[in-house]
Amino acid sequence: MEFFLFQKDIPFMKHYKLFNLLSIIVFTAAIIFIFFRGLHFSIEFTGGTLIEVSYESSAPLTNIRQSMRELGYEDFQVQNFGTAKDVLIKIPISNTTEKNDQAEIIFKKIKTLNNGEIAKLQRVEYVGPQIGSELAKDGVLALIFVIIGIMLYLALRFEWKFALGAIIANLHDVVIILGFFAAFQWEFSLSVLAAILAILGYSVNESVVVADRIRENFRKLRKATVINSINNAITRTMSRTIITHGTTETVVLAMLIFGGPVLHYFALALTIGIIFGIYSSIFVMAPITLWLGIKREDLINNPKKSSDEPIDY
Secondary structure, three states: OOOOOOOOOOOHHHHHHHHHHHHHHHHHHHHHHHHHHHOEEOHHHOOOEEEEEEOOOOOOOHHHHHHHOOOOOOOOOEEEEEEEEEEEEEEOOOOOOOHHHHHHHHHHHHOOOOOOOOOOOEEEEOOHHHHHHHHHHHHHHHEEEHHHHHHHHHHHHHHHHHHHHHHHHHHHHHHHHHHHHHOOOOOHHHHHHHHHHHHHHHHHHHHHHHHHHHHHHHHHHOOOOOHHHHHHHHHHHHHHHHHHHHHHHHHHHHHHHHHHHHHHHHHHHHHHHHHHHHHHHHHHHHHHHOOOOOOOHHHOOOOOOOOOOOOOO
């Protein structure tokens, strides 16, 4: 079923060299920001103190955050933990204050914020830098294994030119997301890493759909040029792209606007990833296959003559 019908094929590949240049510029800028500004890692990666506090009624998160700022903390996290009554506070390592003293000072400040009721200190845990470095290493390994798995899958299902084009498009999306986080120094946490892994799967799905349509066109439209086959394939997927990505983006934007601080950067990474995932599957993956010299014979083992009529473009 298609809700958005296009009578003529959209000439996506007409200016593919210009879009390739734009992609190279944005990709290079992202790498520069990553190397020179670096990522602003959360305490899951850098280490810090976790404080769990329980209230008799809903926890006053806004007042707790204000109290943390009054204590001089800028890099901290305050979020519900399990129920609306429980709060988890994450603070980075302090060079001047012992971790036990940190927890005591913070709890003393926030224990009577909820209309005078006395909160309970449930636990205090310390996350060392060594654990954070292990998480960072595991995260990098997860990205590497996902990339290798995607490339093998595409190489087996299609052809190495499509595999290379799709993996470059996926890396393009990941690096640009990281570039945004480095440029604006947004907090990079485990939830953001999860969003990036989700975007990898999301982008490769879009690339597979486009590649599948191109392969189908190579079999059916024997008299069409490679560029016309690609334009037709992308145009045929536009209705699906608009519906799928539009509904997904609506949910993600809802999380971004109404999800609060806990889901903010997770939803932000997904928002950027979805937008560039659409862009890369059209203006990165497909043009790269053209640069690599993709042709009908690459996807059809035994091409046969066809009586298909020439396509009017």
